[in-house]
Amino acid sequence: MDALHEGLGDSADEDDAREVIRRRRRRDLGPVDVLVNNAGIMWVGSFGEEPGAAARAQLEVNLLGVINGIKTAAPAMPEAGHGHLSTVASAASILPAPGEATYAATKHGVLGYLEAVRTEKCGTGVHFTAVIPAVVDTVLAAGIGTGAGPLLRPDDVAAAAVRAVARPCFEITVPGFIAPVTRLADLLPQPVRDRIFVAMVPDQVAQVRADARAGYEEVAFTTSRAGRGQGWAASAE
Secondary structure: OOEOOOOOOOOOOHHHHHHHHHHHHHOOOOOOOEEEEOOOOOOOOOHHHOOHHHHHHHHHHHHHHHHHHHHHHOOOHHHHOOEEEEEEOOHHHOOOOOOOHHHHHHHHHHHHHHHHHHHHOOOOOEEEEEEEEOOEOOHHHOOOOOOOOOOEOHHHHHHHHHHHHHOOOOEEEEOOOHHHHHHHHOOOOHHHHHHHHHHHOOOHHHHOOHHHHHHHHHHHHHOOHHHHHHOOOOOOO
16 A cells, blocks of 8 residues: 655645645546545644634644645545545544634534535545554653653554554544543533543643743744734734
8 A cells, every 4th residue: 555655845834735645646546545544733832822823824834734735635535435634633523622712623624524524535445544643752842741641652652543544433532531531521510621621631820831831832833824924923913
């Protein structure tokens, strides 16, 4: 099975995504069998202090980037009768995430988009997976808390994506306990749920170390299209 190992350029730009597929065809590599969407940026802090440009940049990269990747790779897959579209979402798509409000909104959007497209493609042989990790040891997580779970390695997330291709499933959480705990909590009264999630999920408003994130956010948001166009570091809108 051939996998796409190229970056999609500006993932928020549909033309960039299409150009990657065109380059593959020019090299006679054929259609994409496996696509892994893994673009994401994150601003952390109180929702009221988030610059408008930072919110727009997250929506463009985290959500529109996924949509562009899937719209580019998926159409040819039903003809082949197989294919797998895997997207790295986040535990913030199924858990409350104080301090990551817009980031969480984008990941909820990713999950909803995947559920809708998966239903459209049901019976075509095309599989969809949302890989849902907790905090991963990358620059995106600089200066934030990890909550009840361990700090994951990128290899942990990659291994989960590979497992999902070998044995297709729609959702896979890393670590695995997140899914059953969340489903159980959803059956409980709201005050009980709140106590469980407070114990599980870090309050990034209280725990974030802004000095440790400054370098990452400067690079992530000034190199994104929305950040460049709007001057993300300006005061909150």
